[in-house]
Amino acid sequence: MGLLTRQRPAYPLPLSGADPARSTPHTSRLPALTERLADASKQKLRTVQEYFSLAGKSLRFAFVRPFYAQDLVQQMDEIGVKSLGIVLLTGFFTGMVLALQSSVQMRAFGATMYIGRLVAASMIRELGPVLAGLMVAGRVGSGIAAQLGSMRVTEQIDALNTLGTDPIKKLVTPRVLAALIMLPILTVINDFVGILGGSLISKAFVDVPTSYYWRTVWEQIAGDGFVLRFVPTDFVQGLVKPFVFGGIISITACYFGINTTGGTEGVGQSTTRTVVLSSILILVVDYFLTQILLSVLGS
Amino acid sequence: MTDDVRDPGERGNPPATSSEGSASAPAEDRSAERRQEGRRASERRPTTIRRAIRDELAGEPTDEYYSETHPQEHRAVPVIELDHVYLAFDRPILEDVSLEARKGETICLVGESGTGKSTTLKLILRLLVPDRGKVYIHGEDITGLTFEEALHERQKMGMVFQSAALFDSMTVFENVAYPLREHTELDDDEIEHRVREKLAFVDLDPDQVMGQLPSQLSGGMRKRVGIARGMADNPEIMLYDEPTSGLDPLSTGTITRLIMKLQRELDVTSVVVSHDIRSVFRMATRVAVLNERRIVFFGTPEEMASSDDRYLRDFLGGS
Numbered sequence: 001m002g003l004l005t006r007q008r009p010a011y012p013l014p015l016s017g018a019d020p021a022r023s024t025p026h027t028s029r030l031p032a033l034t035e036r037l038a039d040a041s042k043q044k045l046r047t048v049q050e051y052f053s054l055a056g057k058s059l060r061f062a063f064v065r066p067f068y069a070q071d072l073v074q075q076m077d078e079i080g081v082k083s084l085g086i087v088l089l090t091g092f093f094t095g096m097v098l099a100l101q102s103s104v105q106m107r108a109f110g111a112t113m114y115i116g117r118l119v120a121a122s123m124i125r126e127l128g129p130v131l132a133g134l135m136v137a138g139r140v141g142s143g144i145a146a147q148l149g150s151m152r153v154t155e156q157i158d159a160l161n162t163l164g165t166d167p168i169k170k171l172v173t174p175r176v177l178a179a180l181i182m183l184p185i186l187t188v189i190n191d192f193v194g195i196l197g198g199s200l201i202s203k204a205f206v207d208v209p210t211s212y213y214w215r216t217v218w219e220q221i222a223g224d225g226f227v228l229r230f231v232p233t234d235f236v237q238g239l240v241k242p243f244v245f246g247g248i249i250s251i252t253a254c255y256f257g258i259n260t261t262g263g264t265e266g267v268g269q270s271t272t273r274t275v276v277l278s279s280i281l282i283l284v285v286d287y288f289l290t291q292i293l294l295s296v297l298g299s
Numbered sequence: 300m301t302d303d304v305r306d307p308g309e310r311g312n313p314p315a316t317s318s319e320g321s322a323s324a325p326a327e328d329r330s331a332e333r334r335q336e337g338r339r340a341s342e343r344r345p346t347t348i349r350r351a352i353r354d355e356l357a358g359e360p361t362d363e364y365y366s367e368t369h370p371q372e373h374r375a376v377p378v379i380e381l382d383h384v385y386l387a388f389d390r391p392i393l394e395d396v397s398l399e400a401r402k403g404e405t406i407c408l409v410g411e412s413g414t415g416k417s418t419t420l421k422l423i424l425r426l427l428v429p430d431r432g433k434v435y436i437h438g439e440d441i442t443g444l445t446f447e448e449a450l451h452e453r454q455k456m457g458m459v460f461q462s463a464a465l466f467d468s469m470t471v472f473e474n475v476a477y478p479l480r481e482h483t484e485l486d487d488d489e490i491e492h493r494v495r496e497k498l499a500f501v502d503l504d505p506d507q508v509m510g511q512l513p514s515q516l517s518g519g520m521r522k523r524v525g526i527a528r529g530m531a532d533n534p535e536i537m538l539y540d541e542p543t544s545g546l547d548p549l550s551t552g553t554i555t556r557l558i559m560k561l562q563r564e565l566d567v568t569s570v571v572v573s574h575d576i577r578s579v580f581r582m583a584t585r586v587a588v589l590n591e592r593r594i595v596f597f598g599t600p601e602e603m604a605s606s607d608d609r610y611l612r613d614f615l616g617g618s
Contacts, residue, residue, distance in 0.1 A: 066481070155464035162424055162458035162538075163478050163528075164450045 080182030095197030116216030119198035148257025183246030384432035410589035457529030519550030
């Protein structure tokens, strides 16, 4: 069952702003191909609408009582702290390989002294946010989708509803907020260990003194100017992206999770869809965000 | 044993006024007449069904018990009412469904799979809204409520799921305490007291189970914790979605007795979806039979058993 042909869940959730409990009238099957296409398009649009409605609701509930602070802290631990290992590893080795590869190319131009600038710019602007996003999408996104999907198929989400709790407020909002907070933090850590990895390679194989390497890193960070006098422009780029990616990962995972149908097989499908769609969205949105940020911030 | 078969309308509809007194001579006469009628009615049915019903009804509390504990005037008030409800998704689910549950009644919904029994529960919970028709809770139409208002309305109800639907990341204590923490201002001591009280009500040892996770419990214990969670906030309405499915006969009997205990001791109005006819005959004050999207029968278990309707006969014979 594809995303766009998803059937109405047993207990529809309030994703579309309109009253979810209201059923649609019975209609007969439309035989004509054009009408089927129209139906498919409507279904697709409805899915997109539900996705953004879920995003809007989850953010709105962040300001509406009751606040589930304990759930938020727990999710920050789950999304942030427990993702630290994987982020450190990927960042460190990416920084090292980036320094190694670029040294080969830059040696031809006698520009190996600028490796620090290249590694810093690459990590802070692009690789840090994207890699952290992809890693978290794989580890956390799949986990959220599986957890909420299991709760759906074992009627725990329905139980929340019947106990008078809005499942979006209880389950989605803490996860979205935690991802929005933790992904930028993970990205900064990823950036740092990536640059550190580059430093080790520069010292060991390219003969760039460590102090010089870090000086060029700072020149890169400070060279593009500051926003609000203190925040380097590169950091703005590097922090806006993970913030958006955090939203994409958490909302995609929650959307597929709470709309899971089809028992344990459905849980597996939701998990796969979450990782695939999150990864694609991260890469696509990264391009458009870069375009926008470059036009707004310059350089 | 035959003397225990009572009037079909008697269990759900006790005498008109409790002041008539169970010991009065006219009441005894009427009771004797009704027993005779019940006996004659039961003799019209196949012996196996009659025997099953008599077995289930044996040992039940007397009608006098009901009339003493639950005043008659309360029973006239429909707590739950479905009024000519129609519902369809991709296909029609329910058509012209009407039923009511008066205070303290236990209404059992039975029927083949896919006939809309669980959907009816969702309508009562206002998880779904009918395309046509009304759903009333305490006389208030809930079909027009907003999502937030519906959440508030659901706090008056307790729901027990087929799978118990306990939160598997929480302990038994946290599960039962959940509605109290969400919707009451009780402090921690009061919550613990209430949780212990509810666990004891469902015949579980609080000290033994409170710290356990749902995965450490047996199926019957999970169902009982589910009932304890459902009744934690003292709801006026309890809804059960196949509460005895997948349980061994002993656990089934335990759950059935608990549902009856809730009705007797707390005067809770219950709607039970069940495939277990034996349990239905034990606990139901009235039975609604759903077939092909419609209610084809709504009456007492005795009326159901004595019905000449072919579908009902097949349904009971096949159970």
